[in-house]
Amino acid sequence: MHKRRRIGVALLAGFLIAGAAPRAGAQAVAKLPQTPAPVIAAGTADTSALAKEAEKWLADLIRMNTTNPPGNEQAAAKYIAGILEKEGIKPELLEAGPGRTAVVARLRSAAVADPTRALLLVAHMDVVGVDRAKWTVDPFGAVEKDGYLYGRGSVDDKGMLAANLAAFIALKRGNARLNRDVIFLATCDEEQGGDASIKTLIAKYWDKFAAGFALNEGGNVTVKGGKVQYVAVQASEKVAVNVAVVARGASGHASIPTKDNAVVHLATAIAKIGAYSAPARPTAIVRRYFEELARIEDPELAKWMRALDTPDRAEHAQRVVSEANPLWNSMLRDSIAPTMLAGGVRVNVIPAEARAMLNIRLLPGDTVDVLVGELAKLVNDPQVKFEVQPDAGYAAPPSSLESELYQTIEKTGAEQFAGVPVVPCLSTWATDSSQLRLHNVQAYGLVPFPLTEEDLKRMHGEDERMPLASFAQGVQFLYRIVAGFAAAK
Numbered sequence: 001m002h003k004r005r006r007i008g009v010a011l012l013a014g015f016l017i018a019g020a021a022p023r024a025g026a027q028a029v030a031k032l033p034q035t036p037a038p039v040i041a042a043g044t045a046d047t048s049a050l051a052k053e054a055e056k057w058l059a060d061l062i063r064m065n066t067t068n069p070p071g072n073e074q075a076a077a078k079y080i081a082g083i084l085e086k087e088g089i090k091p092e093l094l095e096a097g098p099g100r101t102a103v104v105a106r107l108r109s110a111a112v113a114d115p116t117r118a119l120l121l122v123a124h125m126d127v128v129g130v131d132r133a134k135w136t137v138d139p140f141g142a143v144e145k146d147g148y149l150y151g152r153g154s155v156d157d158k159g160m161l162a163a164n165l166a167a168f169i170a171l172k173r174g175n176a177r178l179n180r181d182v183i184f185l186a187t188c189d190e191e192q193g194g195d196a197s198i199k200t201l202i203a204k205y206w207d208k209f210a211a212g213f214a215l216n217e218g219g220n221v222t223v224k225g226g227k228v229q230y231v232a233v234q235a236s237e238k239v240a241v242n243v244a245v246v247a248r249g250a251s252g253h254a255s256i257p258t259k260d261n262a263v264v265h266l267a268t269a270i271a272k273i274g275a276y277s278a279p280a281r282p283t284a285i286v287r288r289y290f291e292e293l294a295r296i297e298d299p300e301l302a303k304w305m306r307a308l309d310t311p312d313r314a315e316h317a318q319r320v321v322s323e324a325n326p327l328w329n330s331m332l333r334d335s336i337a338p339t340m341l342a343g344g345v346r347v348n349v350i351p352a353e354a355r356a357m358l359n360i361r362l363l364p365g366d367t368v369d370v371l372v373g374e375l376a377k378l379v380n381d382p383q384v385k386f387e388v389q390p391d392a393g394y395a396a397p398p399s400s401l402e403s404e405l406y407q408t409i410e411k412t413g414a415e416q417f418a419g420v421p422v423v424p425c426l427s428t429w430a431t432d433s434s435q436l437r438l439h440n441v442q443a444y445g446l447v448p449f450p451l452t453e454e455d456l457k458r459m460h461g462e463d464e465r466m467p468l469a470s471f472a473q474g475v476q477f478l479y480r481i482v483a484g485f486a487a488a489k
C-alpha cells in the first residue's frame, strides 16, 4: 500500500485502543476461538505447523533489504523460487527492470483450465524506507520480541507474501483437487508504482498470471481490547492524483515588498484549499461498509451511518460520520492533502514563483478536472494555476460483492472470527489491485492477520511488527479462503 495516511489507518478501526500491553495483546489474540482447517480431499494441510515454517520465511524476507527505491527485489524473488522448487513447484522469474525480478508459479486444475476462473495470490516484495534512528530494533534484523516479529515490511507486505506462499504450498502438500488454477505472484515496485510495478508485469507477462479472481493486500482484521471487531475486505480504492499549485508574482528585492507576492498568493490559496471539503458522495461499497459497521457501532453513530443517503437526513448524517473519523471522511468524498511547499532561493529576494503539491484521492468515477475547476473558483486568483501531474492513478471498476470469492471471504471470515461482521471497504490508499481490476479481475484486499490499532499504525512508520499469534491466525484464515474457493469439496 503506498502513501498511506498513518492516522487514516489508525482510525480505520474507528476505535482507539487504549494502552493494551503488547504482551497482553499478542496473547489475547492467541486465545481467539480457533476453528480447525477444512479437510481437503486427498490429504489435509496442518496450517499451524506450516505457519511456523512461514514465520521463518517471513523473517528471512525481512532480512532482505528491498527498500524502494531502488527495490532490489531480485534476491527475495530468488529466495521464494527456491522454496517453491523444494516443494516440487516450478517457479518462473519475470524481469521487471534491472535488479528487479518478480516471481510467478501455478498449480493447475486438472478439471478447469479457464483463466477467467483462476485465482491469483498477489503480494509485493518491496518496502518503504526507514528512518533507522527512530527504530528501537534493526529494521532488517527480523528481531523477535514479546511475541512480535519486528521489521520493515513485516505487515506491509511481507506478512501477506509469506502467508500467500504458505496457502499455495498447503494446496500442493494436501494434493488438493483444484476446481481452478491457483497462481502465486510476488511483485516489485508497489510502493512507488513505477516502471517495475505490476503495470509493467501485466504489459509484458499477462499470459503468465491472467486470472478472474485475486487476493491481495488492502483490507484488515481489526482487533480492539484483544477481540476481533470486524474483517474489512477492500473491493475498491480511491484514485491518487497529484496536482501542483503554482503561484506567480512580481519578483524583486525583499526590502521593497508589493501586494503581488507569489508566496502570499500561494499561502492564501492553500489556506482556502485546506478549509475546503468536496461534496460527499457515498458509493455503493461505502454505503454497504457503513450498514455493516453500524451493527457493531455505538447506536447514536449507527443511526447516522444508516442514513447517509436518506433524503432530508443525508447531509447531517454525512457531517456526523465525517467528523467522527478522518478516514470515514475520506471514504465519503474526494480528498485533498497539501503535502509539499517550494519557493524562493534567498531570504532577501522575493521569488517570481512559489508552488505547492496537493495529493488528491478521487472517489472512483470522479474526475480531477471537475475538482480542480472547483478549486480554481474557490481560490479565485489569476496568479494561481493548477497543474495536474502525469503520474495519476487509475480509476478501476469496483470488485463485485456478489462474486463467489467475496461470498467465500464473507463466510470464512465469520467462521474464523466467531461471527464478526465482514465489511467491504473502499480504501483511501492505493494497491496493485487497481491494475488488476482494470483487467477484469475481481480483486479483494485483505490483511488476514488480526491487528490492533497500534500494529496498523506502524506500517510505513517505526518499529513495524507482526504479532506472531496473529500471523498463524492469518495463515489459517487465508488458507481457508483459498481452499474454500479453489479446492473441490
Ligand SMILES: [Zn+2]
Binding pocket: 001, 002, 124, 156, 157, 190, 217
Ligand atoms: Zn503494501
